[in-house]
Amino acid sequence: xxxxxxHEKKQIRWPSTASELQSPSYEYEWFSACAEALYSxxxxxILSVSQNDRFQAVAPLCKKKKKGVGWLEIMGVxxxxxxxxxxxxxxDSLTAICKSILREGKPTQLGRLPDDDLSVESFQQLxxxxxxxxxxxxxxxxxxxxxxxxxxxxASLSSRRxxxxxxxxxxxxxxxEVSIDIYRPGHEQLQPLLEEAFRVEQxxxxxxxxxxxxxxxxxxxFFTTYLRQxxxxxxxxxxxxxxxxxxxxxxxxxxxxxxxxxLKIGYDERWAKYSPGxxxxxxxxxxxxxxxxxxxxxxxxxxxxxxxxxxxxxxxITLVYFPYNLNGLGALFMEAASKLLSRLGNIGVLHKSx
Numbered sequence: 001x002x003x004x005x006x007h008e009k010k011q012i013r014w015p016s017t018a019s020e021l022q023s024p025s026y027e028y029e030w031f032s033a034c035a036e037a038l039y040s041x042x043x044x045x046i047l048s049v050s051q052n053d054r055f056q057a058v059a060p061l062c063k064k065k066k067k068g069v070g071w072l073e074i075m076g077v078x079x080x081x082x083x084x085x086x087x088x089x090x091x092d093s094l095t096a097i098c099k100s101i102l103r104e105g106k107p108t109q110l111g112r113l114p115d116d117d118l119s120v121e122s123f124q125q126l127x128x129x130x131x132x133x134x135x136x137x138x139x140x141x142x143x144x145x146x147x148x149x150x151x152x153x154x155a156s157l158s159s160r161r162x163x164x165x166x167x168x169x170x171x172x173x174x175x176x177e178v179s180i181d182i183y184r185p186g187h188e189q190l191q192p193l194l195e196e197a198f199r200v201e202q203x204x205x206x207x208x209x210x211x212x213x214x215x216x217x218x219x220x221x222f223f224t225t226y227l228r229q230x231x232x233x234x235x236x237x238x239x240x241x242x243x244x245x246x247x248x249x250x251x252x253x254x255x256x257x258x259x260x261x262x263l264k265i266g267y268d269e270r271w272a273k274y275s276p277g278x279x280x281x282x283x284x285x286x287x288x289x290x291x292x293x294x295x296x297x298x299x300x301x302x303x304x305x306x307x308x309x310x311x312x313x314x315x316x317i318t319l320v321y322f323p324y325n326l327n328g329l330g331a332l333f334m335e336a337a338s339k340l341l342s343r344l345g346n347i348g349v350l351h352k353s354x
Contacts, residue, residue: 015058015089015093017087021114022256025084029235031060031075031076033223037218037221047100049096059074060075066331066334067334069107071108072108072109074086080219081112081301083299083314085112085114086110086123088119098126102323105325109321113318114315120317123321139302140314140315141297141299142309142313143259144296144298150290153285164278165282168274175243178241181242182237182240197240197250198220201264204268206266230254235255238250238252248267248268249267249268249277249280251265252265261299262297262298265281
């Protein structure tokens with residue numbers, strides 16, 4: 001990633017993406033944190049296209065071994081489960097970066113691409129001449145479009161949900177002083193806030209399942225690195241619900257392309273009966289409406305709790321490419337064999353010997 005940062009001028013040289021999604025997971029800060037926290041130098045395999053000393057397209061790839069076969073993937077998608085993509089400034093640079101990927105001659109997985117993005121059509125058209133391309137539908141990513149006042153959106157919620165929110169706030173207020181903090185932390189404030197936020201994110205089922213940031217060293221490295229970069233550039237927002245000064249719910253967000261994107265949410269389950277996560281969502285969302293942002297992006301995947309909120313969905317697919325060579329055929333055989341063995345096991349054809 002060093003080539004994309006000019007240390008002398010202290011300028012990022014990453015190209016602006018032409019993708020309609022405009023996700024922060026297409027930006028330099030995201031992939032820089034991925035490279036630093038998740039992959040060794042040898043595992044990074046970043047391709048780029050430049051013109052007149054300006055980068056026009058980037059394929060931020062990494063190398064992985066699957067069943068003994070070398071693959072290429074977009075950095076961070078498998079570990080973070082957020083949208084991935086090829087970064088390109090125009091159709092010509094997209095074609096050039098797709099050709100660069102195909103010239104590598106390796107099985108390739110381009111994960112969680114927006115299904116209507118130009119990169120999907122471009123890569124498929126070019127790849128079909130060189131190998132087999134599979135198109136796999138992924139779970140969608142919900143977002144709330146902000147095109148009315150908060151009062152009108154709040155009125156569109158079911159009367160039960162509005163009553164639930166008011167009741168939960170009254171009951172929590174009976175336990176002590178309730179406060180909402182939505183701010184952009186500076187460098188000195190950041191570390192204690194992150195420690196507090198990570199503790200709250202762990203204080204529920206995520207901690208028991210070992211899926212919380214504090215339970216996974218690689219995730220903690222990534223988010224600590226990424227959130228520091230966001231804080232330095234003024235893009236990080238931490239929203240919290242506090243009871244008598246103690247954080248009991250938190251949201252970590254990034255402001256990008258006039259949208260707020262939720263990176264992580266958490267709540268302390270000692271206070272679960274007061275629905276602290278729901279209360280904080282009401283407060284943060286209302287602030288986004290008041291600031292007249294374009295949208296509120298929930299990232300992640302569709303989950304049942306999101307249905308409380310009228311929303312739309314970004315749809316994603318994964319392209320899996322098997323080139324017509326020994327690497328591609330070997331990868332295809334291993335994937336097919338693995339799925340067959342799994343299916344046979346599920347229907348009871350395979351039995352463990354005793």
